[in-house]
Amino acid sequence: MLRLEKRPVPSRxxxxxxxxxxxxxxxxxxxxxxxxxxxxxxxxxxxxxxxxIFSEFAWYYRAQLLVKAAPLILxxxxxxxxxxxxxxxxxxxxxxxxxxxxxxAVGLAFYPLDAWYIFPLMILAGxxxxxxxxxxxxxxxxxxxxxxxxVSLMLVYVAEQLLAKMSLGLLKNPDGHxxxxxxxxxxxxxxxxxxxxxxxxxxxxxxxxxxAVIAAYVLLNRHILGYQIxxxxxxxxxxxxxxxxxxxxxAFCLGTSGALAGLAGLFEVAGPAxxxxxxxxxxxxxxxxIVAFLGRLHPVGILLAGxxxxxxxxxxxIAQANLRLxxxxxxxxxxxxxxxxxxxxxxxxxRIRPIKREVA
Amino acid sequence: xxxxxxILAAAALSLGLAAPAAAQDPLKVGFVYVGPIGDxxxxxxxxxxxxxxxxxxxxxxxxxxxxxxxxGADAERVLTQMALSxxxxxxxxxxGYMDPTLNVAKKFPNVKFEHATGYKRAPNVSTYSGRFYExxxxxxxxxxxxxxxxxxxxxxxxxxxxxxxGINAAYLAAKAVNPDVKFSVVWVSTWFDPAKEADAANxxxxxxxxxxxxxxxxPAAMTIAEDKGIYAFGQAxxxxxxxxxxxxxxxxxxxNPYYIERVHAVLEGTWESQDSWHGLxxxxxxxxxLSDAIPDDVKASTQEIIDKLASGEMHSFEGxxxxxxxxxxxxxxxxxxxGTLLGMxxxxxxxxxSLPK
Numbered sequence: 012m013l014r015l016e017k018r019p020v021p022s023r024x025x026x027x028x029x030x031x032x033x034x035x036x037x038x039x040x041x042x043x044x045x046x047x048x049x050x051x052x053x054x055x056x057x058x059x060x061x062x063x064i065f066s067e068f069a070w071y072y073r074a075q076l077l078v079k080a081a082p083l084i085l086x087x088x089x090x091x092x093x094x095x096x097x098x099x100x101x102x103x104x105x106x107x108x109x110x111x112x113x114x115x116a117v118g119l120a121f122y123p124l125d126a127w128y129i130f131p132l133m134i135l136a137g138x139x140x141x142x143x144x145x146x147x148x149x150x151x152x153x154x155x156x157x158x159x160x161x162v163s164l165m166l167v168y169v170a171e172q173l174l175a176k177m178s179l180g181l182l183k184n185p186d187g188h189x190x191x192x193x194x195x196x197x198x199x200x201x202x203x204x205x206x207x208x209x210x211x212x213x214x215x216x217x218x219x220x221x222x223a224v225i226a227a228y229v230l231l232n233r234h235i236l237g238y239q240i241x242x243x244x245x246x247x248x249x250x251x252x253x254x255x256x257x258x259x260x261x262a263f264c265l266g267t268s269g270a271l272a273g274l275a276g277l278f279e280v281a282g283p284a285x286x287x288x289x290x291x292x293x294x295x296x297x298x299x300x301i302v303a304f305l306g307r308l309h310p311v312g313i314l315l316a317g318x319x320x321x322x323x324x325x326x327x328x329i330a331q332a333n334l335r336l337x338x339x340x341x342x343x344x345x346x347x348x349x350x351x352x353x354x355x356x357x358x359x360x361x362r363i364r365p366i367k368r369e370v371a
Numbered sequence: 372x373x374x375x376x377x378i379l380a381a382a383a384l385s386l387g388l389a390a391p392a393a394a395q396d397p398l399k400v401g402f403v404y405v406g407p408i409g410d411x412x413x414x415x416x417x418x419x420x421x422x423x424x425x426x427x428x429x430x431x432x433x434x435x436x437x438x439x440x441x442x443g444a445d446a447e448r449v450l451t452q453m454a455l456s457x458x459x460x461x462x463x464x465x466x467g468y469m470d471p472t473l474n475v476a477k478k479f480p481n482v483k484f485e486h487a488t489g490y491k492r493a494p495n496v497s498t499y500s501g502r503f504y505e506x507x508x509x510x511x512x513x514x515x516x517x518x519x520x521x522x523x524x525x526x527x528x529x530x531x532x533x534x535x536x537g538i539n540a541a542y543l544a545a546k547a548v549n550p551d552v553k554f555s556v557v558w559v560s561t562w563f564d565p566a567k568e569a570d571a572a573n574x575x576x577x578x579x580x581x582x583x584x585x586x587x588x589x590p591a592a593m594t595i596a597e598d599k600g601i602y603a604f605g606q607a608x609x610x611x612x613x614x615x616x617x618x619x620x621x622x623x624x625x626x627n628p629y630y631i632e633r634v635h636a637v638l639e640g641t642w643e644s645q646d647s648w649h650g651l652x653x654x655x656x657x658x659x660x661l662s663d664a665i666p667d668d669v670k671a672s673t674q675e676i677i678d679k680l681a682s683g684e685m686h687s688f689e690g691x692x693x694x695x696x697x698x699x700x701x702x703x704x705x706x707x708x709x710g711t712l713l714g715m716x717x718x719x720x721x722x723x724x725s726l727p728k
Contacts, residue, residue: 068452068455068456071451071452071455072452075448078444078448079448171560172560175529175560176727179529179530179531179727188490188532188713188714189531189532189713189714189715189716190466190490190531190532191529191531192467195470197470197474279444282444283443283444283447284443284444285443285444285470286443286470288442288443288467289467289529289560290441290442290443290467291443293441293443293445325448328437328445328448328449328452329452331437331438332401332435332436332437332449332452332453332456333435333456335435335436337407337438338407338437338438338439339407339439
């Protein structure tokens with residue numbers, strides 16, 4: 012028999028290795044799932060992980076990987092700050108929606124004016140919108156001690172209603188024959204989040220994602236605030252003795268993650284998505300939670316995890332079309348990733364030992 | 372057989388993608404669905420159309436599809452991917468695919484696109500939709516007769532013209548045979564969410580509704596109606612198996628003839644961009660068999676309405692009809708124009724409550 016023995020300090024080796032092991036385990040279990048569905052498991056795994064990067068049309072897919080990964084990375088970076096300090100923002104999806112709405116609203120208010128300052132203003136408004144939406148659970152937690160997990164999650168559903176209302180009302184395209192949805196930013200150059208280099212997928216959000224990775228890295232490793240975040244996560248009591256002001260930290264972590272989610276929403280609505288619609292949000296805010304943990308809450312880890320997650324999306328679509336894998340199987344496959352990651356996390360914190368016979 | 376074909380197709384794809392398409396290659400037809408093909412509603416019916424195409428043309432076509440594709444950036448990628456991998460004709464089967472379809476169509480002028488329920492066209496983009504409001508008129512007629520509580524529950528998705536048009540058509544027909552009838556509309560803000568749809572159904576039944584109508588895609592409300600022993604109508608697809616006693620009839624979206632016709636046109640080289648809005652007459656809107664729970668005289672009058680709508684002798688919106696605020700919309704004998712119907716954003720007189728704005 013085996014038993015678990017708590018390690019005095021989490022294993023450095025396993026902390027880095029668990030994501031890799033989890034990915035391999037997901038490939039194996041996913042392959043089994045695909046085999047049960049009557050598909051060639053090797054072809055399926057190759058289609059998901061290989062084809063988007065190396066196949067004939069990879070020039071297109073590589074760009075799409077960036078487009079798909081950018082919002083995930085932006086949101087996950089923000090979430091990781093709070094997660095490190097034990098502050099759980101589960102409502103990034105809502106902040107993403109609100110950021111998109113406020114950013115889009117600013118852009119649409121200027122329509123059809125042609126001016127260089129419109130897009131920067133939209134970026135500002137998007138970040139502010141997401142920040143404000145996240146400050147609701149932050150302030151409630153600070154003032155009344157409410158649970159930020161519940162409040163932020165519930166606000167996602169409020170945000171979805173707001174989104175539907177905006178697409179059908181205030182932001183509806185006046186030239187849209189009564190159909191829901193705003194004007195398309197792809198047809199409004201001053202407000203369009205264009206590809207910085209044609210055909211590469213590098214739009215403003217991707218750039219912002221890369222900058223955020225560097226900023227988060229510097230913050231966590233070189234700045235007193237990063238030290239306080241890490242300290243709070245390890246021991247809230249010790250952190251208080253060290254002069255951390257917990258309420259301020261709650262406001263900072265939730266606010267920053269909200270602002271980053273809002274930014275992600277703005278870049279998405281002004282670029283790849285193009286317009287505010289009823290179904291604008293597709294779950295980036297929730298998937299980013301997986302990305303944050305898959306990336307070990309580390310900025311560089313999140314960058315890689317975001318790209319990996321994007322790979323399963325883009326590759327999953329190719330597998331759907333070419334191998335006729337059902338969409339649900341791809342979603343189950345993505346879910347396995349988090350499942351195995353959390354499962355193998357045991358190895359970082361515990362040692363597996365054979366049970367010794369005790370002397371009676 | 373299908374299984375073998377899919378394996379062969381996959382093998383052919385993985386081996387032969389690099390080779391330029393030979394002249395003898397089958398026509399590759401793609402379908403993009405907004406929901407899972409197992410929704411037994413909207414996407415399911417479109418997939419039935421795909422299967423009909425396969426059956427009609429056999430080895431002359433090869434179909435590919437993608438289900439549960441979110442509208443927006445993801446749709447654009449899926450469409451691009453289909454176009455890149457040599458698909459000749461692509462059906463995009465949800466309103467939200469409109470701009471993505473146009474964007475991708477611009478980049479692939481040789482690929483033909485068919486977009487359902489939209490209004491933007493291009494030389495290689497056609498649009499098509501069904502006059503499902505005609506079916507609503509039929510449902511309203513039956514519901515008006517069948518309700519004992521005079522309360523019809525209506526589960527609605529979003530206040531877009533398509534949905535508003537359906538509520539109005541059903542209400543007018545119900546009111547015509549039952550002046551006391553009342554409609555309770557619940558907006559669930561989703562097209563497909565069985566749990567939410569079931570909640571709405573229960574809430575409506577608790578409020579006294581004894582006939583349910585829905586403009587959402589899952590059969591959840593039908594199963595609730597079956598459990599509670601009341602009546603309901605199938606949406607988009609014949610949902611009899613979910614409510615053998617509850618279903619009075621269903622509006623069936625029958626895309627099969629249109630899909631076959633359009634694939635045929637591409638094969639013949641006669642495909643051109645066009646706009647189609649087909650109803651009972653063309654068979655794009657169909658009614659499922661009428662339930663035996665409907666009394667014979669009502670069955671007869673229902674059939675008469677179906678026939679008259681199909682022949683054009685009758686129209687779902689024929690004056691005098693006022694708007695909800697009492698202002699005149701259609702004069703005596705006047706029929707609604709398609710343009711007004713397509714942008715309908717108001718209730719007709721008699722419906723209580725207001726449209727969510």
